[in-house]
Amino acid sequence: MRWSLVVLLLWSGYGFALRAQDLTGQWTGNATDDVSEKKQRLVLNISSGDSSFGGVLHWYVPETHIIRHILISGRYYGKDSILTIREDSILSGGAGAEPAGEGRPAGFFVLYYKRINHKDILQGHWTGGLDIRLEKKAPPFIPLVLPSHKKLDSAQQRQYESMQNRQSLVAATVPVHGNEIDSIKIALYDNGEIDGDSVSLYLNNELLIQHQRLTDQAKTLIIAIDRSIPINKLVLFAENMGKLPPNTALMEVTVHGKTYNIFLSADYRRNATVEFTMQE
DSSP states (O other), X not given: OOOOEEEEEOOGGGTOXXXXXXXXXXXXEEEEETTXXXXXXXXXXXXXXXXXXXXXEEEEETTTTEEEEEEEEEEEETTTTEEEEEEEXXXXXXXXXXXXXXXXXXXXXXXXXXXXXXXXXXXXXXXXXXXXXXXXXXXXXXXXXXXXXXXXXXXHXXXXXXXXXXXXXXXEXXXXXXXXXXXEEEEEEESSSOOOOEXXXXXXXXXXXXXXXXXXXXXXXXXXXXXXXXXXXXXXXXXXXXXXXSEEEEEEEEETTEEEEEEEEEOXXXXXXXXXXXXX
């Protein structure tokens, strides 16, 4: 696996120490080519954990529609105001480490913290010839949800076995064209009276989210699909029946700029499944 080091330096001239800044959250912005002035889209999610942290960097190249989902981890040093980030893996639809290719960041970043018009800014230069500018985004965020691949606890294992023992009915099949599409946006609502329906989602038998209560407000997320298999299966598992059985949901799936409205129904005998078929 190839590792690359990303170094973020906070501009001490503004009098801010790293520990005084809350860098956790979502940063959005652009990487601009010094020569062509073409822009690539960046979204950096930083999660906190004492002196160490983890996160995901999403790197999108508009010309090719390539998007790279990069798991990162790192450590900050308050005394020197230096934040170091290590690339753990490149994800292509959750398929694991991916070789270098177009749109993949590498090398060193040097970014400076600035406070401009009450906005938190990270700005600087990448040694590969890109100018970087990121702005901290206020919530709500649309998270990228990846299979954890972690060992299930006892309750999760029992639920997984229940999911496997139920019949899975295919509610819809959604074609995914092109070799570079590796993420899909979904929004999940209660389809009917709000009666306390709660669900879990599994993608290719891996738990994505659990104990999600359905309401008239969308639960929106981006899921990473695996292009190495012909069909990705997204399964909705009914954790309860609410007050009015069965457990029903409306799922809006957006892929290639097109939105599919899919009505799902699940109970203690059946799961509802959406299949994403990979097509050239």
